[in-house]
Amino acid sequence: MADETELKFTRNDFKRVREMIYQRVGISLSDSKTHMAYARLSKRVRSRGLRSFSDYLDLLQSSEESDEWQGFINALTTNLTSFFRESHHFDILREHARARRKPGETFRVWSAASSTGEEPYSIAITLLELWREAGGGTFQLLASDIDTNVLQQAAHGIYARERAEKVSGAQLQRYFDKGVGRNEGLIRLKRQVREAVSFFQFNLVAPSWPDIGRFDAIFCRNVMIYFDKPTQAGILSRMAACLRPDGLLMLGHSENITHLTDAYAGCGRTTYRLAYPDGGEEGG
Ligand SMILES: C[S@@+](CC[C@H](N)C(=O)[O-])C[C@H]1O[C@@H](n2cnc3c(N)ncnc32)[C@H](O)[C@@H]1O
The missing domain is CATH 1.10.155.10 (Chemotaxis receptor methyltransferase CheR, N-terminal domain)
Known part of the structure; x- marks a missing residue:
């Protein structure tokens, strides 16, 4: 005992x-x-x-x-998350990807505090649906977290059915397998969706960041709330260098960055783009 x-x-x-x-x-x-x-x-x-x-x-x-x-x-760490949480971001992402889609170019997204995987898989489903409807395209989706337990769970892509309440019936049908027998009540992302996401461990406050390239969208949602203002400002400044000139940064509903940095301009509900996409300063 x-x-x-x-x-x-x-x-x-x-x-x-x-x-x-x-x-x-x-x-x-x-x-x-x-x-x-x-x-x-x-x-x-x-x-x-x-x-x-x-x-x-x-x-x-x-x-x-x-x-x-x-x-x-x-x-x-606190790992609360869900599929299509703060769903407006997935609508914005879809429209952004639709507009940015170019033949021969890979649309790149990073989910920077991906927890148990619901967020990056929601991104993958959004892009797979768009690509399907728009007749093709390629994307690369990176997903990272500091917590190795959640990364492991995310890679398995298995969830209780009731965790997918915001997933539509059609999405469930197309992108998930339903468990049977002793797996009754569980759902698993199909291989195509699991393989669309590359999970890795990444500490947002590491002294130096590896070069992971630039992104069309970064989801950094509901993690800044755990950090103090100087830490938030440092992460935001590094993230600015990871965005493509017209890339978008999505933050969580209670994460307001207006007093922390002037590197971003708001462009929708808790969505930001670079204020100076060419690296110039205001008026410069
Ligand atoms: C509340 S969850 C947010 C999950 C998802 N982004 C969402 O909005 O639903 C916060 C996540 O941030 C991760 N986290 C906390 N500190 C971190 C750090 N320094 N670097 C990377 N991830 C971190 C935690 O492990 C946790 O999984």
Whole structure:
């Protein structure tokens, strides 16, 4: 039987957790997250056979390379997502792709906090549908997250049927397989959709970003809310360099960037484009 005895979690333990997660992935934990941190990390402390939080935090701090760092990060991320969440972005994406579609050119999209995959698969379905209706085209879709658990789930592309409430009947029919027997109640993206998305681990606050090219659209939704303003500003500035001149940046419904940077101009509901697509400054 699992040992569920209460572990001591002092103010200092929480302060250490807060500093460590901020340093690694930029997540800012307010005091109101103390209970959440305790609930999620106590499982990690026990799974390592340790008796206290301070032993657990010492273990992490004793080695930058400890494989427990990933467990610590995975425990503290919040991965809530759904298919066609904030659905206006998929309408905007469809129209943007329709207008940008050029023979011989690959339309490129990056889902930069892709969680369990619902967001990039919704993008893939949108583009596959458009390509089908418009008579062909090619796209490349990258999807990244810091959390290795969600990346693994995303790559499998298997979900409970009720997770797909915003997926139309026709889309379900065309792009998903329905589980039978002991898989009753589950759905799985068809191979064509799964293979349309390349998942990889990527830390938005890494000291340097690998060159992943420029994109026609970047979805960076509902992740900035976990970061403080300077971190948000740094990410936005790097993302500007990853957009094609007429590329679009989609943010989550509560992510307002107007006071953080003048690199973008609003062009639709929580949708932005580069304010200076040729790299010039205002009036310059
Ligand atoms: C709430 S989910 C958003 C999922 C999806 N974009 C959506 O809007 O439905 C936030 C995701 O951001 C990821 N995340 C948090 N910090 C990150 C970082 N520094 N780099 C990359 N991803 C991060 C989390 O692991 C989590 O899966």
